[in-house]
Amino acid sequence: MTSYIEPLAQESTPSIIADKLRLAIGHGELKPGMQLGEADLARKLGVSRGPLREGMQRLTQEGLLVSIRNRGLFVIDMTPEDVRDMYLAREAIERAAALQIILRGDHEAAGTALAAIADRMTGADGDPAAVGELDIEFHELLVRLACSPRLSRMHQTSITETRMCIHALEETYLATDARAVEHLRLAEAIRTGDAALTEQLLIAHMDDAVQRLVNR
Structure with missing residues (x-):
């Protein structure tokens, strides 16, 4: 270790x-x-x-x-209330970042870069720890591509708290990991500049993670 x-x-x-x-x-x-x-x-x-x-x-x-x-x-010890609040903050930050990417017109390049990470997640299927690290990498890149130092700074703490939850999340996924598919869809929505679909997929992605964590 x-x-x-x-x-x-x-x-x-x-x-x-x-x-x-x-x-x-x-x-x-x-x-x-x-x-x-x-x-x-x-x-x-x-x-x-x-x-x-x-x-x-x-x-x-x-x-x-x-x-x-x-x-x-x-x-800190992450209670169910802490998990919900942390994902609420992450959702707000990442929705703002994704919208900024689309508004700036950088969405095609951003979506392609994010899809490359999602493809690596597909290749790591069957290794929950590796998929978890790529999951984090995807979301860190998403916020970084918004080119907002303040969003990145706020995101840093919630990502650390997310890492604290990763091991608990791993056991809730089946052998065929659903996360790669979720991230590919999100990357494609960003690539095409579809703000409404991007927001919808981000909300669903965060809600799914919360449900897995608090109901495990």
Whole structure:
């Protein structure tokens, strides 16, 4: 298993530390509900406690960590209500991104690039973990192609929370993974510049994920 809690290869900054911790949370190395120990993390990252506290404070502000009085700092635990709220935010961000792509006239190239990822998902059928990573890659690219730094910044936290849910989602899919087909349809709707269909497919895609997670 890849470890994201390891000595930093470059000068330590709160931003780099926050990125490392965000990856560790998203990939399950720091698990939901887990308490974080400053001394242990500082040792593993090879940093002093000052920058570490600043990095952890950034993730607290993002909502990925929570401080409990007289107990310490913990990774959030995704309740059904949290899952619904997270996908509500993701849906709003990704619908805005897709509309921006279409309005800018970049939809044909964007749709082609997104379809290429969906094709790789088809090739990874039978490997839920690989399909899950490509799923994330698809949606990160979708928002990035909108060329909006603020949308991308807002999307970052919800994508980390999505990664936290990936393993729970994997077991809800059959051997023939439906996600590749869903993403191909979405990519084609974007490619053709069909804003109404794109919105419809994004809403259905998010609703399906929520239902799988909260009813598993």
